[in-house]
Amino acid sequence: MKKDRLTDTLQGAPLWLSNFVTVYQKLSTDNLQLLSTIYHEQVTFIDPIHKVEGFDDLYQYFTNLYQNLSSCDFIIDDVIWQGSQASIFWTMSYKHPKLNKGNCVIVLGSSHIQGADSKVIYHRDYLDLGAMLYEQLPVFGKLTKWIKNKAAN
Known part of the structure; x- marks a missing residue:
């Protein structure tokens, strides 16, 4: 999404949402402390791997995820919001x-x-956990791709 369109989409959006988008677009392995500016102390975070309750556990989860990454970047492509949800x-x-x-x-x-x-x-x-992780492993990746192809045909 072009930055100007994203800016237009977020016009009038709640501050928590604008902050979330801003932080994720600059989040990296070097600035995980920014997470404290966007997440509530009682946050619930769920992804295909884990469910985490509370900010301290979320911060530890992110620290563990990011520790072996050379880089990790997010581009926000689109946002749809209404009230307290997005x-x-x-x-x-x-x-x-x-x-x-x-x-x-x-x-x-x-x-x-x-x-x-x-x-x-x-x-x-x-997200597709296969594309993110399984398909990137040498032997398991080939097997995962083969299974996906068989399922599609």
Whole structure:
């Protein structure tokens, strides 16, 4: 999404949503402390791997996820919001030395988020875990791709 269109989409949006988009577009392995500016102390975070309750556990989860990454960037492609809820559509690109031969992996996904007390209190990610992880592993990746192809035909 072009920045000007994203800016137009977020015009009049709640502060918690604007902050979320801003932080995720600059989030990296070096600035995870920014998470405290957008997540509520009692946040619930769900992705295909885990469910985490509370900010301290969420911060630890992110720290563990990011510790072996060479890079991780998000591009916010679109935002749809109404009241205290929003859907965020994003593209994540990351590099891990042991996945995809250390090359960039690109994953499309979306998030359902809810705001409370000027921060995000609920965040659920939807993404293809196979594309993000399994397909990037040497042997398991080939098997996963083969299964996907068989299922599609």
